[in-house]
Amino acid sequence: MSAARAKGPVTVTFLGGLGDVGRNCTVVEVNGKLLVIDFGVMFPDPALMPGVRQVLPDMDWLNSRASDVVGLVVTHGHEDHLGGVPHFLRNIEVPLYGSALSMALAKHKVTEARLGDRTSFHVLGDGERRRIGPFDVEALPITHSVPQSLCIVLHTPAGALVHTGDFKIDEAPVDGRLTDLARLRELGDEGIALLMADSTNADRPGRSASETEIGTTLRRLFAERSDRRLIVSCFASHLHRVQQICDAAIDEGRFVVPVGRSMVNNVRIARELGVLDLPEPALRTAEQLDGFDPSQVCIVCTGSQGEPNAALSRIAADTHSEIHLGPHDTVVLSSHPIPGNERSVFRTVSSLAKHGAEVIHDGHELVHTSGHAQRDELRQLHEACRPRWFVPIEGEYHMLARHSQLAREVGMRDHRVLTLTDGAQVVLRDGNLSVGRGVPAPYHYVDGALDDPDAEVIGERLALTAGFVHVTIVLDKRGHLAASPDVASRGWIDTDEHADVVDALGDEVAKAVERAAKASGSKTDAVDIERVARRAAGRFVGNRTRRRPAISTAVILLG
Structure with a gap:
């Protein structure tokens, strides 16, 4: 049965990302079948969640509907959208869909978890429409800080539903791949029933700087420090940034040394896919560092968020087996702390400085730009889409509220803008939208190999502090x-x-x-x-x- 002829309501359930930065998960129901968009992790707050390694969307409701799930679509390759996929597959056997890079990153995770027999991997090309069960899925290119990010459009009996994933509107992206605003305008002309859009930077005025501007800064910084060893930390999935680090390093006659398990893996995967242009002669490993002059080396590593076991944290603590800091080093944090990580990040910065290293972060230089749209870009999205209904997603509650305010500023009526929280459900039927009963959506804590701890156990740990x-x-x-x-x-x-x-x-x-x-x-x-x-x-x-x-x-x- 085609989506156009199908009858019945369309229900959207939000299991994560509405009230926190991370653990993003949205579920759409058509004709009794469920399509999941993203299943990500959230960084735990060590002060409030002692001992917790990851926080995931709760799966109790999904598990009760496991036989109805027809697929999981990944919008892009960041951990807060992709990182929970192995946990999901342990509970529900389902095919995965996404861009070539997202599927390669997912396959690596799934293979490591020995779950390859519980899924299959399906690549969605830019502009492609694909039938997944009763769902008519269209994948649009959208710019973000990780290559091949997708905006997901679902053509349903209630009209088109647009889920942006994380995005910005970068007019000069590193790979030249632009957000398909023309197609979004066409969909707006045809009628978008519901827009669900990234709210992470809804508080910030203006536009985010283009990713290519960061490359200009890096080239200048590298040239000014031609006699020093360079260590640059960023997200391993931020491959546009990694590309610009590599380009600046190679132009200065340096070898590129990926450090940290996820950085090494992602560089390998991206090179195999042709997403990262890093010639073999310019690549070295950490074990090969001895014998090279500092001016010949650029280390690109994980740990920009102060994660305890990441490469940069081990370097700062002088526990890394191959890399030891000194006054000849310049460390660049090409990132900005995720809300809640500020203390960990600046503790790492202080530890680096104690070794005599020069430390540069985005408080000093333009070494980072956000991958999330600021208010002028969000306004541009809304003016293109002109949705009948709007739900802000992916952000803390104050970010969602600010995005709702912006939607009203561009002309949406109050009752058509819904600021919701995790567990909320909306039901679209006959041109109307109502808020459903909702489902439980507590934090799911991951810790160790046994049963995951519940809120009571976390409370007991807090008492022990x-x-x-x-x-x-x-x-x-x-x-x-x-x-x-x-x-x-x-x-x-x-x-x-x-x-x-x-x-x-x-x-x-x-x-x-x-x-x-x-x-x-x-x-x-x-x-x-x-x-x-x-x-x-x-x-x-x-x-x-x-x-x-x-x-x-x-x-x-x-x-």
Whole structure:
């Protein structure tokens, strides 16, 4: 049945990206079948999510509809849109769709996770229309900081739905591949039912600088430091930036040395696809650095966001096996901190500086431009699309709200602009849009090889950051204390210096337990005694030390 003849509503469910930067995921339903657009990760906040490696969209609702999912379309190769694909495939076996580069990056991830038998990879060319189940999918070229990004257009019974993915409107992109505004205007003339557009830079006026401007800055910086070793850090997927780093380095007579697992892999994949022009004679590995003069070397590495195990962080900590910093080094952070990563990034900058290296970031020079549209570019998109309904996506809530404001500024009526959050559903039917019941969309935390921790476990970890106090109570056959309570702690107080406080805590718990034992007579219940002891310990610790460590108790009954 064609989309034009199909009956019934079209439902859009937002499982991630509406309220946070990251873990982007949108699901569209037509005729009872689901098409997923993106399944990305989010950087965890170490202060709020201790021990967490990744945050993903929750899959409970999708798992309940697993047999209805006909495909997963990837808009581009960034981790916040692609990084969760292996986790998705562990739950749902489904084909993947996207540009050649996105599919190559996805294939590498899927192969590493040993999940290649659970999917197939299908390349969408620029301007191509493809039938995926009941979905009529059109892929349009759109500019971003990673090559071959796609704007996804779904031609549905309710009209055209446009999902931009991440984008900017770069009029001089490195690869010459422009955003297809002409086709978006045609679709606007025909009638776009719903526009879903990137909101990351909706707060920022004007236009983002063209990526080619960064190349100009890099060439100047490289020329001015012809006698120094250069280390440039950026996202491994930011291959337009990597290309410009390589071009500037080669023009200065330097070898290019990719460092960091994802950088090495992405450079290899991009060279194989012809996306990255890096001649073999100009390429070296980190193991080959010995014997080269600093003026001959340009290292391009991962770690621009201060990730603890990334190459730049290991270089800054002097734990990298091949690269050791000194006053002869210039480090360029060709990036800008993702919201929430600022502290980690500038901690890394300080560590680099302590080694005597010169550090350059976008506070000093134009070494980074955003891949996300600013307000003038967003206005240009809206004027081309002229949608009937609009939902801002991909951003923190204040970014979504600002994008909604801009939509109203270009003439959309208030009721046609919806600022939503994760879990929201919209239903399009007969030219109208309504907000559905929604689905649960909590964070899904990834940590280690066992079951992923839930919010309760993360809460317990947060409690442990203030320390831990454990009290053991031993009761005799009559239910009375057989010995003084034993107090053990970690991270609460210096127990040697404050032994009197530890003794007082034991005494307080002993009194509470004896009172409870007398009150219960011969019917001493270990669970009740444990509860009494925990309350007494928590009350004493809070009042005496004004601290709130995690409190636990254990009761041992003799005989």
